Amino acid sequence: MRVKYSIFLLIVPAIFHWTGLSAQNESVFNTQLNKFGQTIFYINQYYLDSVNNEKLIESAIISALSQLDPHSSYVSSSDVKSMNEPLEGNFEGVGIEFSIIRDTLTVVNTISGGPCERVGVRAGDKIVAVDGENIASKGVNNEKVFKYLRGPKGTKVLLNIVRSEVNEELVFEVLRDKIPILSLDAAYEVEPEIIYIKLNRFSANSKDEILNAMAGLKINKPKGVILDLRGNSGGYLGTALEIANMFLEKGQTIVYTEGRKMPRMDEYSNGEGFYKSGPLTILIDEGSASSSEIVAGAIQDWDRGYIVGRRSFGKGLVQQMLPLTDGSQLRLTIARYHTPSGRVIQSPYEPGDLKNYYKSFSERYSNGEYFSRDSIHFPDSLKFKTLIKGRTVYGGGGIMPDFFIPADTTKYSNYYGSLLRRGILLDYMNDMSDSKRVSWQKKYSSFDKFTKDFIIDNEMIDGLVKLADTRGVPFKKDEFEISKGAITIFMKALAARRIFGQSAYFMVINRSDDPVFDKALKIIKGEVVPEASLAL
Known part of the structure; x- marks a missing residue:
């Protein structure tokens, strides 16, 4: 569905025949709108000090929207582009992944086919100047990096680079271009012909990213697919339809939408997907929302595969982007999503009560929902049946998984949390990877060799502890021992990513310390026999 809206607002005179209101209601509407216009007029004419009309109007708009549902919002003109970029799937710049290591902008990877790769910039290079301006200083941060390196397609930028094996600075002339923002975190072969796919958002390019990755794996007929949507908060509805279509038969409903001004619209699979039969699992958690829930709900309702993890967020409202002048x-918000069986995905809310709406999500943790499925209760009025096998599923607040896997906090400690929140673990491994990347690549010629031989030794642990101490996180032996396993796995995964790429990070994490992944793989391999009714 593609709908374009043009809205022209005239406060005086206020004649709105397009509202669809009755004559009486239209009169009341116009009276109230004129009252607002008069208020702004009086403020400008008679208020004792000068006013910022832009700020005044924006505040009024934000206040009005806050009286509606939790997801209707106002986006300022300055924020529109930055908010759309991750979903549109590209921005314009030089094409690098970077980290700031010891106050220096360091290239972690170049984007394949991007401007920097084309001129010979390499991973490990340090960018010390941009267009002659020194940027190697304590003041460098992500915001400044974006300002220096992003720019319109076709514009040139000069990068001064320090390379470890070269004695003098290298100068590269880079022509900015469109750079893809990847929504596919990983796609790899877990076991022969069993594919793992990790999607972080539903962007305009997600379908092509997945199909290109599948082509690269050269597996024509997978024996199983694990689609990981944990932490995926959604994106474009059209992309959710494309992803669900990969797994469903022709004519099966994926989702339908309905609202006060939006008649019911059903979206169907076209039957052209690459994996319409065979074992399938979808991984979700409390961070999976919107488009993730559309895909998971369709797969569950058609008994196409099994949902593994924890209850999803519960965002089932359709937002339309309406441009202002x-x-x-x-x-x-213009409509609600419904799964094929008729379930409403949206969690309950009271209009205008944003505080209690989000409080209810934090209460899921305090009420024990993350740790026991028995703490989750749905009334019988929200009971639905799947469309093939007649299994019981529930609506009214997210997707409940078929296989519930509790959150594991046994390896968490405050010390570990501080290392993560303050970026100490990431900074330490970035610094180490920067200095050891070449030797690691020579030593670990394959991922299998890396998995077998790479060890986080005491010297590496001591270096991390010392860095943490200098950053104001003193060593706590008892807490470290609780989290040591999780810390070393994370360090190894970060090293793998630097040597072998993004998928390698998940290859380490998934097979080392992830009960959700383990359960999904056992389901795919037929080692777990699903019961007749699993959702609750």
Whole structure:
């Protein structure tokens, strides 16, 4: 569905025949709108000090939207582009992944086919100047890096680079271009012909990313697919339809939407997907929302595969982007999503009560929902049946998995949390990878050799502890021992990513310390026999 809206707002005179209101209601509407216009007029004419009309109007818009549902919002003109970039799937820049290591901008990877790769910039290079301006200083941060390196397609930028094996600075002339923002974190072969796919958002390019990855794996007929949507908060509805279509038969409903001004619209699979039969699992958690829930709900309702993990977020409202005259936007809720069986995905809310809406999500943790499925209760009024096998599923607040896997906090400690929150673990491994990347690549010629031989030794642990101490996180032996396993796995995964790429990070994490992944793989391999009714 593609709907374009043009809205022209005239406060005086206020004649809105397009509202679809009755004559009486239209009169009341116009009276109230004129009252607002008069208020702004009086403020500008008579208020004792000068006013910022832009700020005044924006505050009024934000306040009005706050009286509606939790997801209607206002986006200022300055924020529109940055908010759309991750979903549109590209921005314009030089094409690098970077980290700031010891106050120096360091290239972690170059984007394949991007401007920097084309001129010979390499992973490990340190960018010390941009267009002659020194940027190797304590003041460098992500915001400044974006300012220096992003820019319109076709513009040139000069990069001064320090390379470890070269004695003098190298200068590269880079022509900015469109750079893809990847939504596919990983795609790899877990076991022969069993594929793992990790998607972080539903962007405009997600379908092509997945199909290109599948082509690269050269597996024509997978024996199983694990689709990981944990932490995926959603994205484009159209992309959710494309992803669900990969797994469903022709004519099967994927989702339908309905609202006060939006008649029911059903979306169906076209039957052209690459994996319409065979073992399938979808991984979800409390961070899976919106488009993730559309895909999971469709797969569950058609008994196409099994959902593994924890209950999803419960965002089932459709937002339409409505442009305003200054380039800002309203993201206005216009309809609700329904799964094929008729379930409403959206968690309950009271209009205007944003505080208690989000409080209910934090209460899931305090009420024990993350740790026991017995703490989750749905009334019988929200009971539905799947469309093939007639299994019981529930609506009214997210997707409940078929296989519930509790959160494991036994390896968490405050010390480990501090290492993560303050970026100490990441900074330490970035620094180490920067200095050892070449030797690691020579030593570990394959991922299998890396998995077998790479060890986080005491010297590496001591270095991490010392860095943490200098950053204000003193060593706590008892807490470290609790989290040592998780810390070393994370360190190894970060090293793998630097040597072998993003998928390698998940190859380490999934097979080392992930009960959700383990359960999904056992289901795929037929080692777990699903019961007749699993969702609750």
